[in-house]
Amino acid sequence: MSTKWYDNDTDTFFEEGNRVTWFGDENETEGELKMIGEKLFGIQWDDGIYIEYPNDHQDAIKKI
Known part of the structure; x- marks a missing residue:
């Protein structure tokens, strides 16, 4: 299982x-x-909600 991905x-x-x-x-x-x-990848949002998204949604995420 991967623990990282690269955004070209x-x-x-x-x-x-x-x-x-x-x-x-x-x-x-x-x-x-x-x-x-x-x-899938999962995000624990600051409002307390944990959501898993399909990997084809990775382009919607940016680092802070």
């Missing part, structure tokens, strides 16, 4: 534990990247 567009490595935000979110929702798997 921003030349950025994402690893578990990174602080992230949802790209384009007007409210600038922030959270911590908790899990990177083969098909």
